[in-house]
Amino acid sequence: MKRREFLGTAGMAAAAPAGAGIESARRDFPWAERELYLNSATEHPLPLPSAQAMERYIRSITYGPDAEREKFENNELQAQVRALFANLIHAKPSEIGFVPATQIAENLVLDGLEIQQSGGNVVTNDLHYGGSLLMYQKRKAAGLDVRVVQNREGRIRLSDVERAVDRRTRLIAVALVSNVNGYLEDAKALSALAHAHGGYLFTDVIQAAGAVPIDVRAMGIDFLACSAYKWLMGGRFGYLYVPEELQGSVLKPKQFGGRSSQPGAGRYQVSTASHLGCVCQHESLQYILRLGVGNIQAHNLKLNQRLRKELPRAGYECLTPFGAATPISTFRFQNGEAVRKKLQRAGAIVTLRLGEKDSQMRVSPSVFNHLGDIDRFIGALAG
Ligand SMILES: Cc1ncc(COP(=O)(O)O)c(C=O)c1O
Structure with missing residues (x-):
């Protein structure tokens, strides 16, 4: 998407209203529709309300007068x-x-x-x-x-x-x-x-x-x-x-x-x-406070627990203590290059640490991911 299109999307899409749950968070993250993004531990995508506020600020200090200054x-x-x-x-x-x-x-x-x-x-x-x-x-x-x-x-x-x-x-x-x-x-x-x-x-x-x-x-x-x-x-x-x-x-x-x-x-x-x-x-x-950190934690844990349970069955050793109530899971495996290609074909973004002996990947889903993403990811890696 070009920047102009992005701005258009940002202007049109409604941000989640106060109190809205995580189920509707995905619409605040346009990135999630473009890639199987499972890498928030590296950099979290911006939610639309934050992007829109930054755009207002940038416009103001680009074109003046600096209406944002008062803040x-x-x-x-x-x-x-x-x-x-x-x-x-x-x-x-x-x-x-x-x-x-x-x-x-x-x-x-x-x-x-x-x-x-x-x-x-x-x-x-x-x-x-x-x-x-x-x-x-x-x-x-x-x-x-x-x-x-x-x-x-x-x-x-x-x-x-x-x-x-x-x-x-x-x-x-x-x-x-x-x-x-x-x-x-x-x-x-x-x-x-x-x-x-x-x-x-x-x-x-x-x-x-x-x-x-x-x-x-x-x-x-x-x-x-x-x-x-x-x-x-x-x-x-x-x-x-x-x-x-x-x-x-x-x-x-x-x-x-x-x-x-x-x-x-x-x-x-x-x-x-x-x-x-x-x-x-x-x-x-x-x-974040509107969604509630406890709700975010529970949502991310649900996605991670599925990864931690299913990927070892497909040959990926889980290096994260099972049940750790965190949004990150790391796996070790052989044939790093073959896995890299599978990830590429699936359009999946994770942190990949390719090694000579074995390789690791860190998967870190967030509020805009759902179990469908996780199943698609597991399917791509298991195949
Ligand atoms: C645990 C941890 N600490 C620190 C950093 C880097 O922090 P900063 O860039 O804010 O210094 C990272 C970045 O990946 C991290 O994962």
Whole structure:
């Protein structure tokens, strides 16, 4: 579809009204009609209401006069987005800061805790994001004590983490939902362990926020970060959660700029956050909250459970713990090239990791997919 046609479709199609269920979400995602898109863990398609809001904003700053400007007066729209995200994770708006992306925030937490200077250590695991593990490797080379717990059969055992933690552990850092295989960490157990040793828990929630319910207080999460381009449905935008009691005292701001004089978790912000991202998130967060994260989780789990049950029968070994209440399933198989061709013929989009010995694929359906998509996908791979 050309851009002009897309704009036409966007203008005509009605967005799901407030309270509408997931059954009708597909019509808000035109992409779903063009491809068998099962790759939201890489980048989630934009829902129409968010695309339309961004188009209005782009038109306004392209042709002027900037009628959208008013929304940003006194940081009004930013305050609304902060409140929406706070609502999503059960935090206070003053505990939310904007960051460009997840990994930037994780670096900021590591620097702000002054772990290396105090002789502390960090415990993470091999189901965390590869980019973060690279960052830990670099910090280790520079002298930080980093301990990487290895998964066993796609899970991180608490007893293994307990062995790695000691009284010098300042931080346990994990991806709440692993991008590798969809494993869901037990945040409550990890935070209890960290706190018992005088440390803190950082969670990267980029594969969880919007897809898995998060309650920072109930889960004992101390620091949390994510970008919005996956399950938060778009906008190059990011969030950092720091509870009031840890702001400044425990987590020290290390970078300063025009925005770091803001109160609350805004103190960790340096520069102006993307207005376009903010416009997108304003719509996407409302969209997600309207559907309900619990409903989204249940819908995605239903699709994933069918994949996890059926694909092993067709020779694809499931690397995701069965029943993990997450939107991601990963499979291992031989003959990667043949599978790549099958996916291509079916017009199916997933994350494919072709290897010399064996290959993997990560499948991540979302609210616009239905069981018919999953059955078509399984049929294409089984044939
Ligand atoms: C678990 C996880 N963390 C972090 C990232 C990258 O985050 P960002 O681009 O926001 O730094 C990804 C991207 O795939 C991811 O899956």
